[in-house]
Amino acid sequence: MFIKIENLYKKFGHVVAVDHVNLEIKQGEIITLLGPSGCGKTTTLRCIAGLEKPEEGDVIIDGKPMFSQGFVPPSQRGIGMVFQNYAIWPHLRVFDNVAYGLKLQNLPRTVIHEKVEEALTAVGLSGMEKRYPGQLSGGQQQRVALARALVRHPKVLLLDEPLSNLDAKLRERMRFEIKSLVRRLHITAVYVTHDQAEAMVISDRIAVMETGKIVQLGVPEDIYKKPANRFVADFIGTTNFIAGSLVEVQLDKGKAYLQTDFGRILCTLADSFQVPSDSTVQASIRPEEIEIIPSATQKENVFRATIAHRAYLGNFLYIFVTIDNTLLRVQVPYNLSQKEGEEIIIYLNPEKCMILP
Amino acid sequence: MQRGNLLISTVLWAVVALFIVYPLSFLLVESLKNAETQQYGLQNYIDFFKDPYYLKTFVNTLVLSLLVLLTTTLFGLPLAYMISRYRLKGKVIFTALILLPIVLPAYAGAFSLIILFGKMGVINLLLMDLGLVAKPINFLYGVHGLVFVQSIHLLPFIVLSLSAGFTNIDPSLEEASEVEGASGIKRFFTITLPLATPNYLAGAVLVFLWPFTDWLTPLIFGQTDYLPSISYINIAYHFTDMHRKYMGIVSVVVSAVICVSIFLLSKAWVERKKYTSLSKGTTLEGRIIYPPILIQIGSYLYMLFIAVLVLLIPVVLGLSAFSRRWVLQPFPTYWTLENFKLIFIETPGLLKNSLLFSGTALLFGIAFGLPAAYLITRTHTTGKEALDFIITLMLAFPGIALGVSYLLAFWEGIPLATHWIIMPLSLFVRRLPYFLRMAHASYLQLDISLEEAAEVSGASKLYTFFTISLPLLLKGLFVGVVMFFIMAFQEISTAIFLYRGGWETLPIGIYLNWHRGMEFGIAGAMAFFMIVIIFVLLLIVAKIGGGILGAAWGSSGGRY
Numbered sequence: 001m002f003i004k005i006e007n008l009y010k011k012f013g014h015v016v017a018v019d020h021v022n023l024e025i026k027q028g029e030i031i032t033l034l035g036p037s038g039c040g041k042t043t044t045l046r047c048i049a050g051l052e053k054p055e056e057g058d059v060i061i062d063g064k065p066m067f068s069q070g071f072v073p074p075s076q077r078g079i080g081m082v083f084q085n086y087a088i089w090p091h092l093r094v095f096d097n098v099a100y101g102l103k104l105q106n107l108p109r110t111v112i113h114e115k116v117e118e119a120l121t122a123v124g125l126s127g128m129e130k131r132y133p134g135q136l137s138g139g140q141q142q143r144v145a146l147a148r149a150l151v152r153h154p155k156v157l158l159l160d161e162p163l164s165n166l167d168a169k170l171r172e173r174m175r176f177e178i179k180s181l182v183r184r185l186h187i188t189a190v191y192v193t194h195d196q197a198e199a200m201v202i203s204d205r206i207a208v209m210e211t212g213k214i215v216q217l218g219v220p221e222d223i224y225k226k227p228a229n230r231f232v233a234d235f236i237g238t239t240n241f242i243a244g245s246l247v248e249v250q251l252d253k254g255k256a257y258l259q260t261d262f263g264r265i266l267c268t269l270a271d272s273f274q275v276p277s278d279s280t281v282q283a284s285i286r287p288e289e290i291e292i293i294p295s296a297t298q299k300e301n302v303f304r305a306t307i308a309h310r311a312y313l314g315n316f317l318y319i320f321v322t323i324d325n326t327l328l329r330v331q332v333p334y335n336l337s338q339k340e341g342e343e344i345i346i347y348l349n350p351e352k353c354m355i356l357p
Numbered sequence: 358m359q360r361g362n363l364l365i366s367t368v369l370w371a372v373v374a375l376f377i378v379y380p381l382s383f384l385l386v387e388s389l390k391n392a393e394t395q396q397y398g399l400q401n402y403i404d405f406f407k408d409p410y411y412l413k414t415f416v417n418t419l420v421l422s423l424l425v426l427l428t429t430t431l432f433g434l435p436l437a438y439m440i441s442r443y444r445l446k447g448k449v450i451f452t453a454l455i456l457l458p459i460v461l462p463a464y465a466g467a468f469s470l471i472i473l474f475g476k477m478g479v480i481n482l483l484l485m486d487l488g489l490v491a492k493p494i495n496f497l498y499g500v501h502g503l504v505f506v507q508s509i510h511l512l513p514f515i516v517l518s519l520s521a522g523f524t525n526i527d528p529s530l531e532e533a534s535e536v537e538g539a540s541g542i543k544r545f546f547t548i549t550l551p552l553a554t555p556n557y558l559a560g561a562v563l564v565f566l567w568p569f570t571d572w573l574t575p576l577i578f579g580q581t582d583y584l585p586s587i588s589y590i591n592i593a594y595h596f597t598d599m600h601r602k603y604m605g606i607v608s609v610v611v612s613a614v615i616c617v618s619i620f621l622l623s624k625a626w627v628e629r630k631k632y633t634s635l636s637k638g639t640t641l642e643g644r645i646i647y648p649p650i651l652i653q654i655g656s657y658l659y660m661l662f663i664a665v666l667v668l669l670i671p672v673v674l675g676l677s678a679f680s681r682r683w684v685l686q687p688f689p690t691y692w693t694l695e696n697f698k699l700i701f702i703e704t705p706g707l708l709k710n711s712l713l714f715s716g717t718a719l720l721f722g723i724a725f726g727l728p729a730a731y732l733i734t735r736t737h738t739t740g741k742e743a744l745d746f747i748i749t750l751m752l753a754f755p756g757i758a759l760g761v762s763y764l765l766a767f768w769e770g771i772p773l774a775t776h777w778i779i780m781p782l783s784l785f786v787r788r789l790p791y792f793l794r795m796a797h798a799s800y801l802q803l804d805i806s807l808e809e810a811a812e813v814s815g816a817s818k819l820y821t822f823f824t825i826s827l828p829l830l831l832k833g834l835f836v837g838v839v840m841f842f843i844m845a846f847q848e849i850s851t852a853i854f855l856y857r858g859g860w861e862t863l864p865i866g867i868y869l870n871w872h873r874g875m876e877f878g879i880a881g882a883m884a885f886f887m888i889v890i891i892f893v894l895l896l897i898v899a900k901i902g903g904g905i906l907g908a909a910w911g912s913s914g915g916r917y
């Protein structure tokens with residue numbers, strides 16, 4: 001493991017910002033910390049950088065203990081970092097901002113020039129070397145921060161919402177740019193973002209955080225398809241929650257029947273699921289996993305529903321359907337023929353209908 | 358409403374024209390007059406710069422300025438860093454303490470240092486008693502003494518401005534440099550210090566200008582070869598030798614021009630360098646470091662050292678005020694209230710004058726400062742920048758220059774100088790920036806939407822001002838009022854030229870007592886009495902509005 005975080009615990013006064021986080025990151029891997037505002041992403045990143053001293057826990061980078069057994073200051077950790085607020089030095093020109101770390105390594109001038117040029121080109125800022133940060137737009141400043149973090153080809157790259165201020169086109173290009181650079185240079189990267197689509201594209205694995213804890217760690221597909229709990233299912237993508245009570249639990253098969261307002265559904269139990277004492281639970285099924293079938297061929301999990309509302313979203317259609325009084329959101333091809341008010345038959349695939357803790 | 362603003366603007370400009378521009382133009386014109394031929398020309402200036410003596414005083418003053426700036430910077434830099442960065446207990450009290458010299462009159466410091474470090478002062482006597490030295494060491498009488506006393510006096514300006522600069526730096530800027538591999542010292546010199554420079558400069562310029570305006574301290578230390586001192590002597594004592602008198606006026610103008618140019622240069626430089634704050638979404642209030650124990654102890658010792666130096670002034674003056682014949686003895690032996698009995702024969706008149714003049718000046722200050730602050734912060738009247746500029750300039754303008762120009766301008770023509778009103782008028786003009794800054798800062802902190810809400814509800818501008826703005830501004834204004842009062846109360850440079858028999862103020866009384874026959878005990882007792890008054894006022898300020906004081910003077914990033 002290249003980066004190893006063990007039992008990391010950090011609080012500010014009474015606020016627990018990072019709550020016993022464990023994370024192991026392989027060399028060359030891109031890990032994304034994903035979660036809502038205030039869940040402790042930045043603080044975790046700062047603990048890795050050494051900008052924050054945790055109350056407990058170990059940080060190990062490349063086999064060398066950084067914290068707990070002694071403390072390696074940030075300047076000695078050999079990391080590159082993009083700060084959430086850029087932290088571009090306003091008194092230095094773009095060139096000097098990027099060259100700062102290289103100059104500290106006492107490299108020859110020509111080498112510095114070459115490397116800075118390369119980094120600025122990568123972020124699309126060549127020609128702006130002479131400008132002061134005050135003369136740049138927010139997005140340009142962010143790219144200076146990115147160039148500065150990349151220019152030394154650090155072993156570890158920490159990125160705190162590095163693309164938050166760019167337009168959609170540029171953001172897409174930069175994601176690709178960052179990813180290929182990280183791959184090419186075998187950099188290990190920890191990436192922080194709010195944006196789940198961005199997390200899906202850029203990461204090898206995603207760590208979803210909630211109030212200081214990592215609630216799920218996995219490859220993007222697993223996070224999406226097998227959310228560990230309701231919070232993850234809700235935060236990543238959109239989903240339908242169906243409330244009910246468990247009536248028949250088959251723990252050996254990992255299945256259970258759920259009695260809902262509109263009938264019985266067969267569902268799959270999530271891995272970590274434990275039956276609660278009052279046996280009321282919620283099942284989650286994603287809009288695109290609800291199937292529309294021509295006629296009721298199966299016996300189970302098939303329901304008649306009425307289309308309450310159609311929303312056109314370009315290459316597909318969202319329809320809101322009601323079964324009795326339950327409202328479900330379904331994603332269907334844009335050429336669906338039924339109109340609002342008409343009836344359809346839907347099938348809730350038991351494999352996709354997950355009962356989550 | 359535009360017409361109302363125009364009216365305010367016109368009235369304010371009329372006041373500025375009559376009490377600032379008009380008298381100063383007299384000074385300029387007078388400096389061009391030839392003593393013998395009564396004709397106008399540049400001859401005086403040519404004479405001045407050809408005369409090796411005046412050139413020497415000029416160079417002396419310049420060297421003194423540089424030395425004082427160097428000393429205060431060397432001592433102030435670590436202090437400012439400790440105050441703004443280290444988490445240390447008792448920092449607040451200490452910060453308040455080192456503010457003290459700003460409001461204390463410079464002569465108070467000079468007196469107490471003479472008692473302590475003079476030829477027959479405490480330290481020398483002790484050293485001789487112990488047999489360590491045979492002859493007294495000259496601690497004070499010379500450029501080193503001036504550097505010593507002026508540095509103590511001016512240190513707060515450097516510390517305040519630098520620590521405001523350090524505090525204003527977004528912590529992530531330093532963290533970024535840390536991540537890039539820069540360790541402590543390197544980071545300090547490449548990131549921290551450059552970013553604090555605009556703030557530093559704002560304080561440094563006031564320090565640098567000081568020796569060009571302080572005529573009294575050199576005289577107390579028996580030094581005359583400094584520009585302001587020689588100006589004072591030439592103008593005040595050479596009624597017959599017209600050539601010397603005109604040299605005095607020329608040197609006043611030269612100092613004023615130097616002060617104003619340096620002030621403007623630094624302002625322009627600061628404007629250019631003032632980095633637009635780039636960061637977004639940071640909530641932290643500057644970086645705070647928990648220093649290791651050794652550094653902590655070192656910091657405490659250093660802070661203690663500075664605090665003792667600063668506190669020496671009031672303590673020594675107090676001791677001398679309550680003792681008699683504290684001469685040729687290292688410590689006072691005979692305690693008495695004699696000095697106070699003596700000063701209370703003379704003082705009530707002085708005190709009455711001081712209060713009357715400062716109080717009247719304050720009324721002028723409020724009447725002018727409030728509308729001026731309103732005009733500058735809340736309207737788009739043309740020329741408001743110029744107004745702000747001219748008033749702010751008075752901070753850099755030597756008091757002597759103002760005194761002389763008032764004497765020249767208001768003697769004939771508009772004979773204000775024969776009436777006591779000239780005293781509060783000159784104080785008002787000289788100290789106005791102190792009130793305006795504060796009013797300005799409180800206005801900036803007042804959210805404009807609060808006023809807009811009142812106007813939307815149907816209130817007129819004037820009604821809004823009295824029902825919404827004024828009540829909300831009150832705290833800041835009050836601090837401004839007290840600061841103004843303190844600074845007017847201890848003013849001497851302008852008053853010394855304008856007072857006539859019966860108009861003596863407390864500072865003039867102190868000066869005269871010292872000057873007459875080295876009545877040290879009495880001068881010291883008066884100075885102590887004065888310090889007590891100032892200190893009480895300062896406590897009020899600290900209690901009511903420490904924060905607003907910082908906003909107006911600390912973090913204004915070059916708008917001193």
Ligand SMILES: Nc1ncnc2c1ncn2[C@@H]1O[C@H](COP(=O)(O)OP(=O)(O)OP(=O)(O)O)[C@@H](O)[C@H]1O
Binds near residue numbers: 037
């Ligand atoms: N220096 C600090 N002092 C006090 N509390 C802090 C400090 N830094 C962070 N916190 C608190 O710790 C918690 C986690 O903050 P953190 O900045 O890590 O969140 P985040 O996940 O990065 O949020 P965002 O997406 O909004 O940037 C928050 O509740 C925050 O208020």
Ligand SMILES: [Mg+2]
Binds near residue numbers: 041042084160
């Ligand atoms: Mg954050």
